[in-house]
Amino acid sequence: MSIKTYTVEGMSCMHCVKHVTNALLEVEGVKDAKVSLSEKSALVNAEGVDFSTLKAAVAEAGYTLIEK
Numbered sequence: 886m887s888i889k890t891y892t893v894e895g896m897s898c899m900h901c902v903k904h905v906t907n908a909l910l911e912v913e914g915v916k917d918a919k920v921s922l923s924e925k926s927a928l929v930n931a932e933g934v935d936f937s938t939l940k941a942a943v944a945e946a947g948y949t950l951i952e953k
Contacts, residue, residue: 886916888930891939894949896922901948908946912938 893905902920905927909918914934920927927950929939936952943950 886930886932888928890953891927891929892951892953893920893925893927893943894951896925896948904946905943905948908942909939912942
């Protein structure tokens, strides 16, 4: 398993956090995702998932995921 932290742009409230969290958790291979509004970040625990897949899922929800 791989745990990585990403920057998330475009969030402004807790509803945004929920949307990003749900988008990440829907990706096959993601075991857990902790999204922080104050830190504008996402801590993702995933296995066999590349960054482009995560980025696309978050983009579909209306936000931007950036590798740190």
